[in-house]
């Protein structure tokens with residue numbers, strides 16, 4: 105018995121065109137078309153007023169102009185679209201660390217674990233929609249379901265300004281749809297299925313598996329599972345953050361390896377704390393050493409198992425430093441750094457089966473309340489010398 109997941113798909117309405125309307129209020133109410141304006145340009149986005157003329161994305165711009173000569177045609181302003189996209193995605197992050205971006209204006213959010221704190225999936229979906237509007241002035245369509253496939257169909261269902269949750273009995277929602285709406289079914293495959301007398305998702309769901317396999321081959325069982333509304337794929341978070349590191353430069357160069365190790369221990373704790381705060385585990389740990397002569401060495405180790413533990417990180421950098429010191433005996437050190445990369449989002453505790461917070465997250469809470477380094481699992485109280 106697997107846990108019922110809560111997946112949200114957010115898709116901004118006519119994104120590029122809506123940003124142009126936002127930045128040019130005088131465009132509102134007019135057909136707005138964003139795209140390459142040269143002779144070989146194509147439409148990148150069209151607002152709903154323009155779509156009434158039959159204009160859609162990927163259409164040659166010349167054809168669009170013939171369909172709607174009175175429209176407002178704009179060159180894409182990608183840096184502006186990216187800027188607003190960053191803002192929108194940071195709103196998503198307020199609801200869950202599990203955000204999978206599909207493009208500048210579209211993402212999946214796994215809010216399964218967030219429900220404990222933020223309310224049911226519709227409450228969360230509604231908060232996302234209104235927060236995006238309040239903070240950007242842009243309208244998002246929101247689809248909610250138990251998996252990615254259904255959530256994506258749901259956001260499209262009542263677009264623009266859509267808000268739809270797929271009912272627990274997904275068949276009511278899915279059955280009437282044409283088979284072409286299933287992921288992986290292009291026009292060619294759709295025609296092949298139609299020729300076998302199957303027009304709707306409901307018909308595909310109920311069809312005999314042998315018939316389906318004779319029409320679709322090995323892919324048949326997979327498509328029939330989609331037709332039943334089944335999709336087990338996880339939301340894979342796509343993050344811009346590539347690494348987390350801390351380093352310290354010393355007023356007086358260090359020569360004593362015990363002092364160096366104490367610093368590494370502190371830096372490891374800081375890195376580990378930030379990893380846990382962001383719900384990451386690291387796959388690679390780095391050590392950085394800069395000598396008095398400004399020669400910088402970096403050493404790294406790939407871990408067999410990813411970690412967010414300060415102890416584990418310290419164990420790695422300690423070994424790396426000892427090796428470095430053997431090769432560079434007596435070197436005065438002016439900087440030490442501890443880094444982590446190949447970051448992965450940790451699954452929420454609900455998925456890993458444990459609900460007890462680890463000792464290190466409890467320590468994080470204490471340090472958050474009373475200040476950095478109030479308690480440390482490895483050092484006890486820091487002694488000042």
Ligand SMILES: [Mg+2]
Nearest residue numbers: 115116117209
């Ligand atoms: Mg969109």
